[in-house]
Amino acid sequence: MSALERSFVVARELGLHARPAGEFVKIAGQYASDIQVGNGREWVNGRSVLSILSLAASRGTTLTVRAEGEDAEAALGALGELIERPHEA
Numbered sequence: 001m002s003a004l005e006r007s008f009v010v011a012r013e014l015g016l017h018a019r020p021a022g023e024f025v026k027i028a029g030q031y032a033s034d035i036q037v038g039n040g041r042e043w044v045n046g047r048s049v050l051s052i053l054s055l056a057a058s059r060g061t062t063l064t065v066r067a068e069g070e071d072a073e074a075a076l077g078a079l080g081e082l083i084e085r086p087h088e089a
Contacts, residue, residue: 002068003034003066003067003068003072004066004067004068004072004073004076005064005065005066005067006064006065006076006080007062007063007064007065008062008063008064008065008079008080008083008084009060009061009062009063009083009084010057010058010059010060010061010062010063010083010084011059011083011084011085011086012059012085012086012087012088013059013086013087014059015056015057015058015059015061016052016053016055016057016061016063016083017053018049018053019088020082020088021049021052021053022049023082024037024046024049024052024079024082024083025046025047025048025049025052027075027078027079027082028046028047028075028079029047030078031067031069031071031072031074031075031078032069032070032071033067033068033069033070033071033072033075034067034068034069035047035065035066035067035075035079036065036066036067037051037052037055037063037064037065037066038055038063038064038066039055039057039061039062039063039064040062040064042054042055043066046065046067046079063083065079065080065083067079
């Protein structure tokens with residue numbers, strides 16, 4: 001099974017700070033796929049809040065999400081929606 005990748009631009013004014021990073025991990029945990037997030041310089045585990053925070057993704061940062069598994073397409077859709085959401089839900 002090959003990995004799927006999709007890039008998204010962080011839309012939140014404060015970037016992907018602690019609350020949305022926690023929400024990202026919560027969403028990632030709902031899928032069986034292996035999930036990684038990259039910022040062009042490094043890749044981190046999509047199930048670790050601290051790893052996601054280490055990317056320092058401010059507004060306008062392009063993040064690439066890589067998912068590998070049977071539900072990869074659905075995982076990418078849900079995670080991309082979170083990244084591109086301009087405000088807290």
